[in-house]
Amino acid sequence: MNRRRGFGNKDDSSGLDVLVVGVGGGGNNSINRLSRIGAYGAKTIAVNTDREHLKSITADTKMLIGKEHNKGLGTGGNPNVGMQCAESAYGGFKKLLKDTELVFITAGMGGGTGTGAAPVIAEIARKQKAMVISIATMPFSIEGNRRETAIRGVSRLREYSNSMILLENDKLLEVVPDLPMDQAFGIMDSLISELIKSVTEIITLPSLINLDYNDLKSVLGNGGVSTMMVGESTFDEPKKAVEEASKNPFLNVDYTGAKKALIHVTGGPNLSISKMNDVVDMMTSKLDPKAGVIFGARIDEECQNRIKLMSIVTGLNKGQKNKIKTIA
Numbered sequence: 001m002n003r004r005r006g007f008g009n010k011d012d013s014s015g016l017d018v019l020v021v022g023v024g025g026g027g028n029n030s031i032n033r034l035s036r037i038g039a040y041g042a043k044t045i046a047v048n049t050d051r052e053h054l055k056s057i058t059a060d061t062k063m064l065i066g067k068e069h070n071k072g073l074g075t076g077g078n079p080n081v082g083m084q085c086a087e088s089a090y091g092g093f094k095k096l097l098k099d100t101e102l103v104f105i106t107a108g109m110g111g112g113t114g115t116g117a118a119p120v121i122a123e124i125a126r127k128q129k130a131m132v133i134s135i136a137t138m139p140f141s142i143e144g145n146r147r148e149t150a151i152r153g154v155s156r157l158r159e160y161s162n163s164m165i166l167l168e169n170d171k172l173l174e175v176v177p178d179l180p181m182d183q184a185f186g187i188m189d190s191l192i193s194e195l196i197k198s199v200t201e202i203i204t205l206p207s208l209i210n211l212d213y214n215d216l217k218s219v220l221g222n223g224g225v226s227t228m229m230v231g232e233s234t235f236d237e238p239k240k241a242v243e244e245a246s247k248n249p250f251l252n253v254d255y256t257g258a259k260k261a262l263i264h265v266t267g268g269p270n271l272s273i274s275k276m277n278d279v280v281d282m283m284t285s286k287l288d289p290k291a292g293v294i295f296g297a298r299i300d301e302e303c304q305n306r307i308k309l310m311s312i313v314t315g316l317n318k319g320q321k322n323k324i325k326t327i328a
């Protein structure tokens with residue numbers, strides 16, 4: 001996927017750099033999915049210690065790290081090795097992440113590479129003043145002591161992230177219990193790539209009511225607990241888009257009383273302002289009455305008679321924060 005720029009008004013002047021870094025096997029599979037669907041303005045980077053797995057991935061840049069430690073054969077599930085491998089590529093990451101405004105980092109926690117290397121990459125990105133949004137998965141409970149490993153990795157990754165989204169693989173057991181493992185992981189990878197695509201395109205594609213990097217930063221930049229929501233429906237049933245967004249079984253979407261929200265609506269050419277208004281009204285009704293809401297909208301021919309909703313909510317109340325912390 002090439003970085004495409006230069007149409008629309010705001011993009012030309014902002015020249016925003018967005019990098020999406022997938023770390024380890026799970027992270028790379030999410031990158032593969034993102035490369036397939038494409039995210040306007042984002043460059044993908046696949047990082048792994050496993051040469052063979054990396055070969056199977058499509059990304060703008062691929063980095064095999066730590067070959068001096070493990071000859072491209074993985075970490076054997078050891079996060080300390082994953083961390084060392086990332087540290088030995090410190091200079092390369094520094095160069096790669098230089099002048100990047102927004103960095104997404106995605107990894108499956110619990111193994112050696114994603115758990116050990118993702119926090120190192122996040123730290124380098126933060127030191128170079130990027131806004132870092134991490135999206136990580138927690139292993140299945142049946143993966144045993146991988147959960148302990150994952151918890152340690154998550155707390156390090158959280159430390160260096162402006163915002164973090166944590167997804168539980170166990171939820172797959174509730175939602176798609178009969179699917180084979182690779183297809184179930186595919187569902188997670190789809191969700192991760194859709195979230196990254198939606199957030200990126202909010203600020204990289206020109207809109208009727210434009211949102212920019214600073215809008216995103218004002219919602220996600222302060223390290224608070226946040227959640228993201230995506231929903232879709234036809235023009236006739238905007239309520240469905242809101243319901244879908246608020247009921248995603250993989251995300252913590254209880255945002256009652258939240259203090260800040262960014263809401264973005266994309267619709268086909270005939271989307272009326274009243275439908276758009278309905279969607280935003282429904283989304284904001286659960287927020288704190290004094291919440292700061294940033295709103296953007298875009299018309300996209302390809303949406304035809306559909307309406308797509310993306311929302312990022314922060315400033316969750318104490319109970320919700322605790323709920324999320326106990327996962328991490």
Ligand SMILES: Nc1nc2c(ncn2[C@@H]2O[C@H](COP(=O)(O)OP(=O)(O)OP(=O)(O)O)[C@@H](O)[C@H]2O)c(=O)[nH]1
Nearest residue numbers: 024025026029075077108110111112113114139185
């Ligand atoms: N979303 C997603 N998660 C995965 C996938 N494969 C594994 N996982 C999860 O991610 C965790 C870490 O696995 P990997 O990503 O394969 O591990 P790694 O980071 O490559 O680490 P090592 O191979 O041990 O060096 C696993 O315990 C699973 O819970 C995948 O294809 N997609």
Ligand SMILES: [Mg+2]
Nearest residue numbers: 024025050074
């Ligand atoms: Mg691996």
